[in-house]
Structure formats: structure tokens, C-alpha cells
Amino acid sequence: MTDIPAPAVPRRDRAALVRRYALVALLVVLVVGFRLAEPAFLSTNNFFSILQAVSVVAILGVGVTVTLSAGGFDLSVGSVAASSVMAASYAMVVWQLGAGETIGLVLALGAAIGLANGLLIVRLGIPDLLATLAMMFLLAGLQLIPTGGRSISAGMILPDGSTAAGAYDPAFFVLGRLRLFDVVPVPVVVMAAVALVFWFLMERTRFGRVFYAIGGNETAAHLAGAPTRAYRLAAYMLSGSLAALGGLIVAARVGRGDVSSGASLLLDSVAAALIGFAVLDARRANVLGTVIGAIFVGVLLNGLTMLNAPYYTQDFVKGAVLVGALALTFGLGRKAR
Template structure:
């Protein structure tokens, strides 16, 4: 038997390679480990229906995280994204049950609201020079209040009494509800299909087009990008418009899924979307905002919450457990990255 001194030692290059792989795959490996543990404790967790249920639940957060990621890439931070989604689902509900509109009109109203919110944020930032976080924080409160005014703070459905005393008589048509509840080939929920399409388009634009390169260049050094000839203000506005449109699409999916305008729908969307977008920094060792990483981050959060619920973990412990795992995973990933660069 060879002595310890006779065993081949790992070269520094091998150790760096291992650290690099851990840096790139740490979050993904943790996600796989969570799935294995939850399946071991509760075999029903790995059923096809439950996995697609997780994806359906995570799809809204993932969409919003994609929007946040685009604004992070341009050097901003859209804090209004949860309120935009919440106001959009109230707008869709108002079109349907108050104005008796159809599914297309409701979705169009959502998207127009998203464009308006994005333009408002972008112009505040580029024309009035309001810092991104302050501008979008103001928009957050404006939209949070705006969604309550038409209904007097009530959720909106058939039979809701409006502030003027009238009763809503419209309803949610089946075509609109199908957007949030139907399944493609009776397996894949439509919100998951929408998320896949938006993710594909966003990845192609952000990673493989001049538009995406200018977005990252503006976020990295706006002055240098401007001196190189990029219309940085225009790109910043476009980034916020894209964020608003994606958030409003998420709002339409919420309304279609729950079948009413829920005034509490956006309460946790912002924090979950921001968490997913920031987790994206650690996915594949990107160390920058990236769309695919944000989607993985949203799925990570969705798997964690679903697994804890199936294991009957106390509701008051779930946020703590989620925070502990996220902090641990991110700390591990970034500390490995620092070690590999030494």
C-alpha cells in the first residue's frame, strides 16, 4: 500500500478548476440537493403534477425577476415592478367586470399600463435626473394607491360594489381564464409556456444582440458607453419599459389564474423577484445580472417553498429557512469565486 507521500498531490491548477466548477454550479447543485431531499422525505414531491405546479407558481416571480434583471443590467433597479404587476391585474379585472371587455382588451390594457409605468420611470430617471431607486420607489407608491382608487380598496369581481354604489355585472371569460389555468397538451401550464417564451427572447436579446451589449455597457460605465456613441438615456428608458411590460404580463397571468382583481396580489412579489434576480448573479458564476440565472433563482425559491409546505414546516419558519439557505448558498458561491482568483 503506497504511503501518503507517494500519493499524487493535486496541482494548483486542479484545485482552481474544482473551485471554478463549484462557483458556476453551486446554486444548481443546491437546487438538485433540495429536490433529492424533499423527494426522499415526501415522494409525491417529484410527481409530474407537483413539479409543474412549482413551475406554475414560480412563473410569475420569474417573469418579474427577468424585468428586474434588465434594469439591474442597465445600472438601475426597478422597485415598482411588484406594484406594476398588481395594478395590471386590477386593470384587467376592471376591463372585464366593469367595462364588459374581452380577453384581448384586458391583456392590451395590462400591456399599455406596463408601457406607461416603464416610460414614467425612465423619464423620471433620464430627464429629471431622479436616482433609479427613488424614482421607482415613488412609482411603487403611486401604483399601489392607484389600484385601490377605482374600487375603494376592495378586490374586484362580479358583484363588487363600487364607490359610486353601482354593482359590477361583468365576468371573466373562459378565454381569459385559460391564459392562467389551461395546460398545453394537458401537461404544461400556459404561464410556464409564457415564461419560457419571454426567457428565450430576453436571453437572445441580452446576450447576443447589440441592444443587450449596450445595456450591459451602460450599466458598467455609462460615461464610457456615451462617449463611444451609445444613446444611453434611450437604452435606460427602453430597459424600464421592458421591465414594465414584463411585469404587466405577469399581472395579467395573476388575474387569469385567480379569476378576480386581488388588492393583495402584489404584497410579496417585489421581494421574491428581487431575491431571484440577485441569486442570478451566482448562477453559472456570472457575477452580473443575467436572465437565465434569475429564472433559476425563482425556481430555487419555488422549490424551497413548495418542499417546506409539503413537509408541513411551520409557516412562521419558512421565511427564516429560505433566507438562511439563500445567504448560505450565495456566501459559498462568492467565497469560492474569491478563492479561485487568488
């Protein structure tokens, strides 16, 4: 009895398999390679150090993902986070507020900025990129005015010549410095909670399905009865709130209002969200892909740092990975058709 040869896998199916698992496979290869080159790479401390380093980027990236799913794009998240760092520091150092009041105030500020973005886009008809770019520049300048362009710390001299009498509330540092069971940083727990909540919201509820419907065809979603304007406003308010949460974590980690604290957050969070398009061949903005994208970049940069790679090569490497991931996802899909 002769053996019947197994049917060959069609070229289109092979391309689909490559697109679906290539990024995850590349992440595994990176981890194994860095582990072989530097045994300390896979230590527990370094593992949680990577997660802590990407936690803020992932949280901001989830906000960008929400706006992308609704057919928009929020370029102001980095400035919102930086403004939140300054606002939290000002509230405690100058206004002498406690940790709870400061957190509530800053989250409300983030939601208000998101609402302003949404109104510019929905009510005035300004394109998303232009409206959020303008807000980015507005916030970048506005956050410097109350302190005369200086960073905020206890005992600082204010522009009117007086001395700030307040200080950071010790309870506030829990958000950025505490480790649960002396192992798991609180920012990692917050990142996991945000990822889980928004994954469920976007993938398992009608709320998320309407977001994607609006992003796919806003006119059709409107004709089907979806309140498209309200959903787009909600997308930017959620993005602003998450950016403010990221800024709170940064402030609680560094313990001062650093004027340069949000310098790279926009590019890193956008990169995570766009890499997410290539995760499991989703080909759309998605929360799981964004978090994996942030971790992917974190693993890459941490490994390069441990191998003493020059710091000035890191942005190039991130850009190359982003281009490669998107080319792999969309390029192979086009060839398969």
C-alpha cells in the same frame, strides 16, 4: 517506470469550480432530499405545479434583470403587477371589455408606467431606487381608488352605488388556467417563452451587449456612441411590460381583482434576480440565472410545504439562501484573489 502524479488543482481553480456549480449542485441535493422524504415530490403534477407557482416570479424577475443589467433597479414591479391585476379586472367587470382588449390595455399600462419610471430617472436625474420606490407607493394607493379599496368581482357594488354589470371573459382564463395536453400549464409556457426571448436578446444580440456596457460604465458607453438614455428608458419599459404580463397571469388564475395579489411578488422576483448572480458564477444579472433562481426558491418552498414546515419560516429560509448564494459567489472570489 514510476507513475507521474497528476498535478494538483490550484486553490484558485478549486474555488472557481465551487462557485460555478455550487448552486446547481445544491438544487440537485434539495430535489433528491425532498424526493427521499416525500416520494410524491417528483411526480409530474408536482413538477409542473412548482413551475406554475414560480412562473410569475420568474417573469417579473426577468424584468428586474434587464434593469440591473443597465445599472438600475426596479422596485415597482410588484406594484405594477398588482395594479395590472386590478386594471384587468376593472376593464372586464366594470367596462365590460373582452379578453384581447383587456390584455392589450394592461400591457400598454405596464409599458407606460415603465416609461414614467425611466423619465423620472433619465430626465429628472432621480436615483433609480428612489424613483421606483416612489412609483411603488403611488401605484399601491392608486389601484385602490376606483373601487374604494375593495377587491373586484362580478356583481360588485361600485363607490357610486351602482352595480358592475360585466364579468370576466371566459377566454381570459386561458392565460392562467389552461393546461396544454392536460399537463403543461399555459403560465409555464409563457415563462419559458419570455426566458428564451430575453436570454437571446441579452446574451446574443448587440442590444443586450449595450445594456451590459451601460451597466458596467455608462459614461464609457456614451462616449462609444451608445444612446444610453434611450436604452435605460427601454429597460424600464420592458420591466413594466413584463410586470404587467405577470399581473395578467395572476388575474387569469384567481379570477378576481384581489387588492393583496402582489404582496410578495417584489421580494420574490428580486430574490430570483439576485440569486441569478450565483448561477454558474455569472456574477452579473442574467436571464438564465434569474429563472434558475426562481425555480430554486420554488423547489425549496414546495418541498418545505410538503414536509409540513411552518409557513412562518419560509421568508427566513429564502433570505438565508440568498445570503448564502451571494456570499458563496463573491466571498470565494475574493479569497481566490
